[in-house]
Amino acid sequence: MNPFQSIYEAVGEEKIQELVHHFYQGVESNHELRKLYPEGDLKPAERRLFLFLVQVFGGPQTYSEERGHPRLRLRHMQWAIDPKMRNHWLNAMLEAMDKIQLDQEVRELMMNYFIKVANHMVNHD
Structure with missing residues (x-):
């Protein structure tokens, strides 16, 4: 079982929505x-990320029902994602996490997931 799937049950959709909203405020700036x-x-991208995270964290499979398999790396190949861009993304996500109330264990699980995914998305030197 995906160790991250317990997050949805622990935090619910509202917290995930808050996280994604704060993340896209960071993207905006x-x-x-x-x-x-x-x-x-940014609203369509915000909705996609929300649905994706809900699914990854153990909630409804709406993302896959609407968009098919996530194929994250493939979907993002059109952008050159170097370590510097990864850091911009990861910093925006970690700052968003700082703005919501999370249990420490859940926070660590989420942080581990985001670090793993951010590193996996690097496709350029």
């Missing part, structure tokens, strides 16, 4: 991350 969203409106 980070020039490097903001460049990844030339369409302007």
Whole structure:
């Protein structure tokens, strides 16, 4: 079993939504991350990340029902993600985590997940 799947039960959708909202506020204020969203409106991306995290953390499978298998690395290959970009993303996510109340054990699980995924997404030197 995915060790991260217990997060949904521990925090619920509302906390995940809060996290994602704070994350995209961070994206909005980070020039490097903001460049990844030339369409302007961050709401569709916010919704996708919310559905993805709900699924990964043990909630409903709505993301896969709507979009198919996540294939994270493949979906993000169009962007050059180097260690510096990974750090921008990871810092925005960790800052978002700081803005919500989380049990320490859940926080560590989430942080481990985000670090693992951020490292996996690097596709450029």
